[in-house]
Amino acid sequence: MTDIPSGSVARTTMDMVRGSLSRRHRKQFILQALGITAISLAFLMLFILLASLISTGHKAFTQTEITLEVFIDPEEISAERLPRGNFDDVLAAALAADLPSVDPNDRAAMRVVGGILSNGAQFQLRDRVVADPSLIGQTIALSVPVSDPYDQLRKGLLDRETPESLRRLDDTQIAFYDRLIEIGAITSSLNTGLLTNADSRFPELAGLKGAIMGSFWALLTCFLISFPLGIGAAIYLEEFAPKNKLSDFIEVNINNLAAVPSVVFGLLALAVFIGWFGMPRSAPLVGGMTLALMTMPTIIIATRAALKAVPPSIREAALGVGASKQQVVFGHVVPLAMPGILTGTIIGLAQALGETAPLLLIGMNAFITSAPATPFDSATALPTQIFIWADSPERGFVSRTSAAILVLLSFLIMMNAIATYLRSKFERKW
């Protein structure tokens, strides 16, 4: 009676388990393999993204230049007529001296020779002569950028094998280039113009100074508005707000604002700031105000999390020795939460720096050839400048766009690094 038919049931269960085990392990293996594939796919994309940006962008960090012995002909440039003068003819003549095959009296050929130089070369010479008129009549050495097609040719982006009719440079032009290479006139140098010039129609002259200044003014405005407002709102909601309908409503509002598409904020700015208040179009001030509205929810959410992390014992101790509620919060809780608040703010500002759509709607995609001196001047911002260059048909702007993206990404990495440093250095675990 106590004789249980030992083992038979157990054995069959064990057999079933054993029998299915390899199938189940295979299933686990497949799931794991799928997971690894998925994550490698994501990293592959990240890698391709960065690799394509770097491989096209690094070429914009050098600029092809040509060194010329320029004789500043008093017949073409006279001290009385400055800053006017035939600077382009002087440069073309200097260049033609290096190219014996060209007849200086053949106007068509001279135009081709002049086309080797960037359009900005004559202004560079002009500025130099205006600064020192005694140079007239002398011969000076001058390094000027070459125009975009020749820059592309040196960087290997212009294929010599393409049929002549489809190429941007014909055989004579390439022969000129080869001759200039031969005599060592063409050099390549670090492209400082990328950071010190403002925008230009000519790729070889276009730089990011205007965009960086525009982004700076916009971010400064954004910070000055969103930081105090965001912290004030967060402290109130977290520490003081009574639990009632209004606080709930504000809370729902903030969470939804954080998820509203950015382009809608652009519409708001266009209708309210520019349409109703009559603020200037394209101004970094308006851009910064728009970005502030978008950044505020991020700052509020981060600040509230930081305040929540401060243990209640701190509050109770301060209350216990007779501090008022506000003295507790401003004297003890907020200083302890500050690292977390700053981290959240920097991350919010980094997001704002990369934001494009609202700035397009308020006109920060204008073509502006000077850097803004105040937040009221028309300007572009880094991301809108990237958008403008990506839209430009000239080949030279492709590598400029990638370079601009690399500049923007390095700013973002810097900001995130500061945020990470602040968090690791000052954040306290209770």
Add this chain to the structure above:
Amino acid sequence: MTTLAFAILLVASLAAYALNRRAATGIRNGGARLHSVSNYHGLFALLLMLVPVLVVILAWLVLQGSVVNAVVMGGLPDGTLTGLEKGQVDLILAEIQSIAGGRVFGQPEPWKLAAAERLTELRQLAALGLVLVTALLCLAIMIIARKKVSAEFRARQGVERIVSGLMIFCSVVAIFTTVGIVASLAFETYKFLRLVPLTEFLFGLNWEPQIPIRADQIAAAGAFGWIPVFVGTIVITIVAIVIAVPIGLLSAIYLFEFAPKRIRAVAKPLLEILAGVPTVVYGFFAILVVAPAIRSIGASLGIPVAPNTALAAGGVMGIMLVPFISSFADDALSAVPRAMRDGALALGATRAETVLNVLFPAAIPGIVGGVLLAVSRAIGETMIVVMAAGLMANLTLNPLESVTTVTVQIVTLLIGDTSFDNPKTLAAFALGMMLFLVTLVINIFALRIVRKCREAYD
């Protein structure tokens, strides 16, 4: 002059702080017991001055321009503005302003020169007035605040009342923003619907906003049916979600359950990089790499692919959403109590079975909420589609063709100089209204699901 006003305010409020603090200290040194510490007496004076005067200065600066313009235009010789349209009046004002700014073109009429002179005068007067008003207000408040200092005065309570008022104002800004969005969109949409009937906008199958600007211009008659634009948005969103959800979920499951600690420590921040890349960068990536790649694959298979196919924009958007979905899935999986997991493992389930049959079903609400938020982001995403998707509305479900989206239309309609009485401009606001409503509904729904899921196991 404006800087001077701010400087006066700053100096005056610091002076008021020092004055009241000294006065309070003096009373205490005289042997009386103060209700509040002398520091609070100073702070009270500072805030009492800073807040109202700052409001006055800002309001003055906002209103100054339009008041001065109105006075100048009102002061023009009788009859110059009669019978002119609003646009022409604005043009005259702009000309007067540019003359006042020193940019004179041609030979303006003498009354314009006089008006410009008057404008310059008024502007100087207004700036002077601002400084004067600031100084007087500061002085008055300083006297009032100084009179308040006494042993019994509850300065701390006063300061705390002002501070909490300021904080409430900060919190209400969020409501103002929402109200501002709704009001501006609704107002412009209302103007749009007076030009285009609602039924045509909601159910029309044609979207051709290229309407003639001048009467004699030859252009399409203009059609404002949002269905093709909406369908295009849906197509691109589906492509993005189809790519993002499997990759995001599988990588979240792998990182959560199988990955060794060291791999997780590296992989998570790397995924976050994908989330931190600005969308304009993704847009450039789409046109530089992804679209040509898809086109050449299509060509080698013999399938015709449009140059700005929905696959390129949607695919890149999918990559952008991977970290978004994986972090939501990770949160949802971590929120499942440890007991459920341990129970499944104790019963002999493999780790894969635990994740798929126990953790995953329990985390489903959180994951669905995350996916919905991703959908709303895909619908509202702008730069990728502006750069990589088409401009022409095309009623098709084929992702190989070029489609346009709501956000693309908003941006293309509003880029450049726009006036507010043009149906093109107003159409952008109507589209913005629809975008706002659709994403709002999805967001509210998703946030509610996510919160419910979090509460379920708390």
